[in-house]
Amino acid sequence: MKEDVSLERETFAAISSPVGTGAIGVVRINGPESHKIVKKLMSKRIDDIKYRMVYHVELISENQIIDEVNLVFYKAPNSFTGDDMVEIYCHGGVIVTRKVLDALIRNGARLAERGEFTRRAFLNGKINLIEAESIYRIIEAKSEKALKIAMQNLKGALGKEIEELREELLNILAEIEVSIDYPDDIEIDENKIYMKLEAVAIKVKKKILEGRKGLHLSTGVVMAIVGKPNTGKSTLLNRLLYEDRAIVTDIPGTTRDVIKGEIDIRGVHFIIADTAGIRKTEDPIEKIGIERSIKEIQKADIILFVLDATTGFTNEDEYIYERIKSYNYLPVWNKIDTNNNIKELEIPHIEISALTGKGIRELEKKIVERVKEIIESGETSHVITYRQYEALQRAYKYLDNALKGLKIGLEFDVISIDIRKCLEEFDKLIGRTFSDDLLNTIFSNFCVGK
Numbered sequence: 001m002k003e004d005v006s007l008e009r010e011t012f013a014a015i016s017s018p019v020g021t022g023a024i025g026v027v028r029i030n031g032p033e034s035h036k037i038v039k040k041l042m043s044k045r046i047d048d049i050k051y052r053m054v055y056h057v058e059l060i061s062e063n064q065i066i067d068e069v070n071l072v073f074y075k076a077p078n079s080f081t082g083d084d085m086v087e088i089y090c091h092g093g094v095i096v097t098r099k100v101l102d103a104l105i106r107n108g109a110r111l112a113e114r115g116e117f118t119r120r121a122f123l124n125g126k127i128n129l130i131e132a133e134s135i136y137r138i139i140e141a142k143s144e145k146a147l148k149i150a151m152q153n154l155k156g157a158l159g160k161e162i163e164e165l166r167e168e169l170l171n172i173l174a175e176i177e178v179s180i181d182y183p184d185d186i187e188i189d190e191n192k193i194y195m196k197l198e199a200v201a202i203k204v205k206k207k208i209l210e211g212r213k214g215l216h217l218s219t220g221v222v223m224a225i226v227g228k229p230n231t232g233k234s235t236l237l238n239r240l241l242y243e244d245r246a247i248v249t250d251i252p253g254t255t256r257d258v259i260k261g262e263i264d265i266r267g268v269h270f271i272i273a274d275t276a277g278i279r280k281t282e283d284p285i286e287k288i289g290i291e292r293s294i295k296e297i298q299k300a301d302i303i304l305f306v307l308d309a310t311t312g313f314t315n316e317d318e319y320i321y322e323r324i325k326s327y328n329y330l331p332v333w334n335k336i337d338t339n340n341n342i343k344e345l346e347i348p349h350i351e352i353s354a355l356t357g358k359g360i361r362e363l364e365k366k367i368v369e370r371v372k373e374i375i376e377s378g379e380t381s382h383v384i385t386y387r388q389y390e391a392l393q394r395a396y397k398y399l400d401n402a403l404k405g406l407k408i409g410l411e412f413d414v415i416s417i418d419i420r421k422c423l424e425e426f427d428k429l430i431g432r433t434f435s436d437d438l439l440n441t442i443f444s445n446f447c448v449g450k
């Protein structure tokens, strides 16, 4: 249904300035009909419109003046989107911007979807996918550092590095393929191939390690609250967020899905995920919830392992401990306001009452100490989205496979499969290849009008 409309009416419009009152509001219209639609509304008739020039006119619809505005016409492909486009600078009121938008819609445009202007810029080859993502990060940046790496990416930082790695891999692949095609004529130096491939792998690995820091700076530190059912995880989430976000009951298995909240703790931005209590269960919904908890463990930079002082350390805790011990976790004994059964663990732990708030400040301090080590160590890379991070991880996996294959003397045609897979990941990362689903996921984060 939605798609039919967009095919029918390719020209779309949106308010691009923030909702609210401001000195000036910006309304944009993009697509083949955009010039015609705006001209219809102009008080002056201008026959040979000059592009990228500011016109001062009144917009008139149904004999009523909508507003006195400035206008700029852009002619494809010389616009932000690469399409025909018009920018309208009107007065910045909530009603007046909406009336300008209404007039455009009534004259044949449709409403833009989230991120659709930027999406057009990507589809028209004006920017690559990493640059599109960096525009979003620029808008969302909450610190100067975050803004700086996003801005460097808009100027192609990560994209260029990936293009270079891609070239190196293509060269290696070419050498290998020649030897596959002409096995008798070409003598290939396997050692040299190995070293070239290893050099690429090392660079990718470095990107991944540094990428973690880039992610922290631009999105926040991911903290998962994990434990068996009923230990007070949701109570703790609410306490840390200063907000009644998650449902709390005394029934074990209350939280079914991952519940997230964001907050600054001592100057560090955290994304906190409260998870379903982990236990063996036959309940199909709870099972899915627990699978999600396990996924959050893998994504987290720090895990709060919540233990219940009223039960002590049980077999269920042991089961979870086995799953998290290789990650960065912090044991937290909760409910110390009650008679407690705290068993000393070898590792340092923290004691709190999520209910009364006792020990929470110390917990926050400990958490920040732990993550500061990660945040402040090493270089920053230009990886600024989880998508980019995961693509690099997959790329590395294929390179590693290829290297292992070379070591044990696999045939070149087998090695070349892994190299191609890695190239595919690079292509997806930059957006050289993409699916509608991927674009929908990326641009659905944007605001309308961007």
Ligand SMILES: Nc1nc2c(c(=O)[nH]1)N(C=O)[C@@H](CNc1ccc(C(=O)N[C@@H](CCC(=O)O)C(=O)O)cc1)CN2
Pocket (backbone or CB within 6 Å): 077, 078, 079, 080, 087, 126
């Ligand atoms: N008024 C206005 N300000 C804005 C934007 C916008 O779309 N409109 N931007 C939106 O994000 C950012 C600037 N980015 C822009 C990127 C490309 C083009 C553009 O017109 N590109 C043409 C011409 C290039 C040239 O002559 O330099 C092109 O690529 O062909 C404009 C703005 C921030 N400020």
Ligand SMILES: Nc1nc2c(ncn2[C@@H]2O[C@H](COP(=O)(O)OP(=O)(O)OP(=O)(O)O)[C@@H](O)[C@H]2O)c(=O)[nH]1
Pocket (backbone or CB within 6 Å): 227, 228, 229, 230, 231, 232, 233, 234, 235, 236, 247, 248, 249, 250, 251, 252, 253, 254, 255, 256, 275, 276, 277, 278, 334, 335, 336, 337, 338, 352, 353, 354, 355, 356
């Ligand atoms: N006495 C005491 N009770 C607490 C404390 N924290 C949580 N509780 C109680 O423990 C029960 C479970 O709390 P929840 O926060 O729902 O526990 P949960 O770990 O999220 O449970 P699931 O979502 O089922 O895994 C509730 O009755 C809470 O009021 C605490 O510090 N002291």
Ligand SMILES: [Mg+2]
Pocket (backbone or CB within 6 Å): 233, 234, 235, 246, 247, 254, 255, 274, 275, 276, 277
């Ligand atoms: Mg819960």
